[in-house]
Amino acid sequence: MLKKSIVFGLVFLIFISTVSAVGISPPRSIVYFEPNAVESVNFYVVNMGDADSRVKIFINGELSNLIIWEEQIIDLQPGEKRDFNFLVKMPPSFDEPGDHRVDLIAQEIPIEDNMEGTFIGAVTSVTSPILIRVPFDGPYLGTKINIRSSSVGQIVKLKIFLENLGNKLLNDFQGKVDIVGANGEIVKTITFSDSLGLNEFKELELLWDSTGIESGIYIGKLSVDYNGKNAQSESEFRMGDIFVKILDFQTELVTGKINNYVVNIESDWNNVIKDVYVNLMINVGEEGYNFKSTSFDLGAWEKKEIKMYVALEDGIAKLPAGEYDSTLGVFYDELSNSEDFVLIIKENTNYFVIVGVSFVIIFSILFGLYIFKNNKKGKK
Numbered sequence: 001m002l003k004k005s006i007v008f009g010l011v012f013l014i015f016i017s018t019v020s021a022v023g024i025s026p027p028r029s030i031v032y033f034e035p036n037a038v039e040s041v042n043f044y045v046v047n048m049g050d051a052d053s054r055v056k057i058f059i060n061g062e063l064s065n066l067i068i069w070e071e072q073i074i075d076l077q078p079g080e081k082r083d084f085n086f087l088v089k090m091p092p093s094f095d096e097p098g099d100h101r102v103d104l105i106a107q108e109i110p111i112e113d114n115m116e117g118t119f120i121g122a123v124t125s126v127t128s129p130i131l132i133r134v135p136f137d138g139p140y141l142g143t144k145i146n147i148r149s150s151s152v153g154q155i156v157k158l159k160i161f162l163e164n165l166g167n168k169l170l171n172d173f174q175g176k177v178d179i180v181g182a183n184g185e186i187v188k189t190i191t192f193s194d195s196l197g198l199n200e201f202k203e204l205e206l207l208w209d210s211t212g213i214e215s216g217i218y219i220g221k222l223s224v225d226y227n228g229k230n231a232q233s234e235s236e237f238r239m240g241d242i243f244v245k246i247l248d249f250q251t252e253l254v255t256g257k258i259n260n261y262v263v264n265i266e267s268d269w270n271n272v273i274k275d276v277y278v279n280l281m282i283n284v285g286e287e288g289y290n291f292k293s294t295s296f297d298l299g300a301w302e303k304k305e306i307k308m309y310v311a312l313e314d315g316i317a318k319l320p321a322g323e324y325d326s327t328l329g330v331f332y333d334e335l336s337n338s339e340d341f342v343l344i345i346k347e348n349t350n351y352f353v354i355v356g357v358s359f360v361i362i363f364s365i366l367f368g369l370y371i372f373k374n375n376k377k378g379k380k
Contacts (some may be wrong), residue, residue, distance in 0.1 A: 021048045022055050022076075024106045024128045031088050032199045033134040042085045043128065045106045047076035054111045057084070061102040066090065067130065073109070088132065097136040097165075104128045133165070133199070139227035140166030141196070145177065147220045147235045149335045151243035153211050157338075158220060160204040164196040171195045173226035177206060180219045187213055215241050240335045243268040244276065244298065249328050251341055255321050256348040259310040261291070265330055266303045273298045276332040278306050282343060283325045298332070312345070321347040 023046045031039050047053040058071040068087035076082065086104070094100060107125035144161040158177055164170050172195055179188040190206050215238075222233045247264040263278050278293040293308035312319055322345055329338035 021124055022046070022053055022106050022108045022126055023048045024104070024126050026128065028129050028131065029104075030131045030133055031090075033090055033094065033132055035090065035092050037090045039088045039090070040085050041088060041130070042083065043104065044081050044083045045074070045076070046081040047078055050078050052077055052111065054109050056107045056109050058105055058107070059086075059102060060105055063100055063102045063132070066132070067102055067104075069104075075111075088130070090132065094132075094134045097134045097140075100132040100134060102130045102132070104130055135167040135199070136165055138166055139168040139170055139229060140164070141170055141173070141224060141226050141229070141231045143222055143224055143231045143233040145220055145222040145233045145235045147237040148338075149238040149240070150210065151335055151337065152213060152215050152239050152241055154243070154337070156208045156210050156237075156239075158190065158206040158208060160192070160206060160222060161201075162194065162196060162204065162224070163201040164198060167198065168227065169195075169197060170226050173224055175222065175224035178221045178223070179208065180221055181213075182216050182218075187218075210239060213239060215239050238334055240333065241269075242273060242333050242335060244273065244330050244332055244337055246328060246330055246337060246339055247303070249339075252344045252346060253310055253312060254346050254348050255312055255319065257313050259312060261308050261310045263293075263306045263308070263328065263330075264303065265298070265306060267298045267301055270300050272300065273332050276330065278308060279329045279331060280308070280310060281327045281329070282319070283327070284319065289319075319345055321345050 025044055025046070029041050029043070031041060045055055045057060047055075053076045054073060055076060056071065056073050057069075059067045059069050066089055068089055072084075074082060105125055105127050142161075142163040142165045146159040146161070147156065150156050160175070160177070172193060174191070174193050176189055176191045178186045179190075181187050188208055190208060192204060192206060194202065194204065196202060217236065217238055220235045220237065222235075224231045245266045245268060247266055249263040250261055253259045253261070261280065265276075265278070267273055274297050275295045276298045277295045280291045282289045282291075291308060291310045293306050296304070296306070298304060324343045324345065325340070326343040327338050327340050329336050
């Protein structure tokens with residue numbers, strides 16, 4: 001009996017932890033340092049579960065004295081969002097340049113049941129780092145390159161991330177990406193030039209036509225010459241012979257509901273491809289929202305309709321109507337194929353239809369009663 005009680009208790013705790021969750025946005029805040037400045041930062045906390053939630057919001061970290069915020073405990077109903085802001089009071093200087101971190105924490109705490117004198121709910125928390133970014137003295141360029149594995153013959157996207165981390169303007173710098181094969185040979189060099197203002201961040205996309213190369217492991221080596229200095233970064237990726245086409249997909253969704261999302265794909269490979277999945281990314285802010293299908297196998301030359309769900313009815317993914325830059329990707333055998341497009345999210349009109357129909361019904365009933373009453377008076 002005791003074992004059964006323990007098992008039941010564990011199952012109950014697992015269950016309530018899945019239906020009760022707190023979210024915080026933005027997932028990260030960056031404040032650029034200015035001596036003795038005071039900066040205001042906005043954020044919101046949301047109850048993404050299906051039960052009432054009590055949330056404690058507080059600051060943690062060695063530099064928490066720089067954040068002007070009084071600890072708060074708030075109650076949120078399912079789907080409810082609450083907006084806040086805090087102040088960052090910067091010191092005259094920091095000993096070291098770079099990122100100095102403080103954590104903003106939203107912690108779900110148990111709710112006391114006044115009737116029973118017990119506590120209900122699981123304790124979960126989410127952290128949003130606050131980064132106070134102190135510039136390096138002089139010119140300083142931060143770089144990163146990201147190249148997804150793809151199939152031979154496809155147009156490969158090279159994502160370049162550049163950020164001015166110093167206290168000087170970076171004007172007319174020159175950069176290049178060398179595509180290096182397994183034997184160290186350079187198969188392609190792509191060049192670019194750009195400039196960055198103070199505290200400026202840029203994301204560049206370079207395109208490489210991989211027609212004619214052999215399958216295998218490659219390295220993209222980024223090198224940027226700026227203000228008499230050089231910054232480097234690299235990314236390893238795979239070029240394969242397997243390829244899955246994206247034939248067509250939906251470009252419209254509706255707010256406030258769980259949308260059925262359909263994608264049609266086709267294999268260009270003469271064998272089974274295992275563990276394939278489709279991912280829809282809606283680009284909002286720095287992080288974006290990802291919706292992933294279940295994994296499946298794709299037969300030789302097979303065409304397949306993939307059905308997945310895109311939930312826009314609650315929590316952080318409750319997006320308003322509008323147009324969003326999005327990416328649809330199919331992932332397989334450590335490779336991928338993707339298409340960028342504009343996703344249109346339309347207003348859910350079901351609510352207005354229901355209200356309209358209800359109004360018509362009520363009006364019809366009242367009008368019928370009015371006619372009946374007048375007819376009755378006429379007979380008298």
